[in-house]
Amino acid sequence: MLTDILQAVFSALTVGSIYALVAVGVTLVYSATGIINFAQGEFVMLGGMIMVTLYGERHWPLVLAVPVTIGITAAVAAALMKVSYRPERNVSLVTVLIITIGASLLVSGSALKVWDGDVHRFPPFSGDAPVRLAGATVAPQALWVMATTAVVGVALALFLRFTIYGKAMRACAIDRGAAAIVGIRVKSMVLLSFVMSGALGCVAGIMITPLTMVDYSSGMLLAIKGFAAAMLGGMGNVVGAVLGALVFSFLEAFSVTFVSSSLKELVTFVVIILVLLFMPRGLMGPRRVEGLDEEDVLGH
């Protein structure tokens, strides 16, 4: 029994960290722009795919492969920002949403051409031999993922709260016009948030590929769980995103252990729907209204 619970906890921490890395990227762009970036999963896919080529196949050293991979992905993210963010055109958020969905399809379609349709993986950083504790096991790569999530989560929360750039980013999310009036260069902030979320997604891809594999279409699968986690935690809140991801993964792992694997989604989503019914802005969402307003949706 203890083993079961411990195994479920390990599994939940592993999976939760994966969801969290995606959710944090989603929430970061939302913080600065109010845009929900549906292409976030593609950054994860790109990170994994580029690493498969550079590290898995060409055997570049990690210290070289990782920065190059992050650089390429961040550049793609910047390009995405250039096409999707057009405040001067007064495009509604719904339009931007559709643009990011289109971008997501474009990126995964291109990946199919650049690479192939196969599932890929590269070896874990610290081998395959599982770490054992009281009969339960955890893969060493999962520890990497958990550590990365913890570091990224804390660093981002601090960045957004205490640095001038972080504050400027949040100001942009609350009111772009007001932010511009007080001298914040809104466009640069938005670009920064996209580049950071691209880099984050890429780091997620690099960390999780040895566990989850990667193929050209895996971005969307991850993105869906990432969005759900970000919503649950409260859009725009980094700590909330991590918390949401963990709640999500604990629900999944424990329903597999104590109910049934096939009912896992049912249990998980019933709980999530209930949470959102009673706390519409998520577990740690802001109490005041921000982001998608009625007028944003209808387009002024």
Place this chain on the structure above:
Amino acid sequence: MLQTLTVVVALAGLALASVSGAVAAEPILIGVPVIFTGPGAFVGEAEKNTLEMLGEALNARGGIEGRPLKFIYYDTEGKPDVAVRLFKRLIEKDKVTAILGPTASWEAGPVKPIAEKEKMPTIMLASARAIIDPVARWVFKTPVEDRIVVARLLSHIKSAGLDQIALVTSQDGFGDGGRKEILEQAPEHGIKVVFDERYTMEDADLTPLLNKLKKTEAKAVVNWSSSRAPIVFAMNYKQVGLTLPHFQSHATLSKSFLDATGANAEGIMVAAQKIEGGALLSDADPQKKIISDYKAAYKAKWGKDANQFGAGAHDAFMILTAALRKAGTDPEKLRAAIEETRGYVGIGGVYTYSATNHGGLGKDSVVMYRATGGGWQLLK
């Protein structure tokens, strides 16, 4: 003036062409509605490559009774509604003689009644049992169905003395199909399914499920899923320390599965068609030569490895052209000639169609493989 001249030249060219006889004989049109875009694109590519390769060779030898074969390819996008529309278009507008396709089982279902109604000789490249059960007069298929693969797998499991199995399947069409067949056939083989759980393709960690499985009385584990799912499954299997005999579906029988899974694949067993084995087959195997010839020719022409989907197109091409040679293009005669195929040694197996069997393959078309040292070995 220029226009008139062009017309005259064109007419002269036409006349010249018809004088030269065989070359200008009216081509026999074959419709090929398969998948060229989306996740299944590689399937359509292998099928088209195969048909192009075989068609070119046949036409260079003078075609069928002097008439060249001409393929009309359409992209069904893996969507049933598109497949139905294109299938109708091939019949009504292009007036093809026969159709090879579609590829996906979910496209095959809605297309089947159309082939039957329009009396169109059709050899499908999809594997679902529903294509040939119940038998439709005009519809045949070449790929082996799950039922036969599962029968071979279960008889192997039983003969190894493993009479209690744990079954883990994915919640999608592929997992559903395998699960249904295994649950249906297990009692016939004297095997008890003591654990029956499902998971989804996007699950990143299956250790809680496998931890549960560990406590059952199962003597072997069968996982039926495709794409990344079996890779995650195999890694977690080793991680939680499971050592029971481990069986996977034929979807894992590829080099890319082994590359991605690495040492965790060691010992995994699979029941699948012979094409992957190729060179490993015994010389006494009647299929060995045709399999190695096809794989070598495909690799030489396209620079890629052949796969089972191309193999299905190969066998369909051979069966169809043999029937065309025998019966010509009259639909009723052609259909009867296809149905009279007896003992054709193809890549998918030895095909014998009859009025009641439009699948043509038996359990001997499936062999057992075992992952050993990063490659697949044949099990005796």
